[in-house]
Amino acid sequence: MAKLNVNPTRMEMTRLKRQLKTAIRGHKLLKDKLDELMKQFLDIVKENKRLREQAEKALDGAYKNFIIARAVLSQEFLGEALMMPKQSVAVDVSVKNIMSVNVPVFDFKTEDNQSDIYPYGLAFTSGELDSAMESFSDAMQPLLRLAESEKTAQLLAQEIEKTRRRVNALENVMIPNYEETIKYISMKLEENDRASTTRLMKVKDMIAKKAIEERRLKDKALQQA
Secondary structure (H helix, E strand, O other), X not given: OOOOOOOXXXXXXXXXXXXXXXXXXXXXXXXXXHHHHHHHHHHHHHHHHHHHHHHHHHHHHHHHHHHHHHHHOOHHHHHHHOOOOOOEEEEEEEEEEEOOEEEEEEXXXXXXXXXXXXXXXXXXXXXXXXXXXXXXXXXXXXHHHHHHHHHHHHHHHXXXXXXXXXXXXXXXXXXXXXXXXXXXXXXXXXXXXXXXXXXXXXXXXXXXXXXXXXXXXXXXXXXXX
């Protein structure tokens, strides 16, 4: 807490009081924003956990089935079977606003025949490969949602840190400095008022003494006449 370097005048104190009022109002708004950001962040973290578990479960099954498929199919045959995919995947990226933070929204779309995810004929492949392809397909959506959610969490965390710094600056630096400076100016003005009153009383005493002395001299002159 430190006093600002300002002139101790009533005009300056009025200006600082306005700034203090604005700082207090801004602190409240930022504190409310920080609380809401934390709520949104915790909700997204929970969603992250759910999506990660869902994606990991799908990928775990896909890898297990794919390993079995590699064991029963030759490397050349497996490569030919997966060489020409029937589906193409597109991702449209847009943004949405959460508490003044622009976060990404991923729209996952498959083109061509969405009901057929197998890029090969089913007659000469193993069921494990079919299951692996199905599991990989099932994992795409939660993986994309997970990427979206994690990026959102990252951006919100950055905004939370920035907002927390601003709240702390107002709470621990700016507002105390304004209050300390206003208190200092108020004390200086009171000192000046007391000094002015003392000077005024001295002047009145001097005027009164002078008037008394002039009256005494006048009375003395009248007596001598």
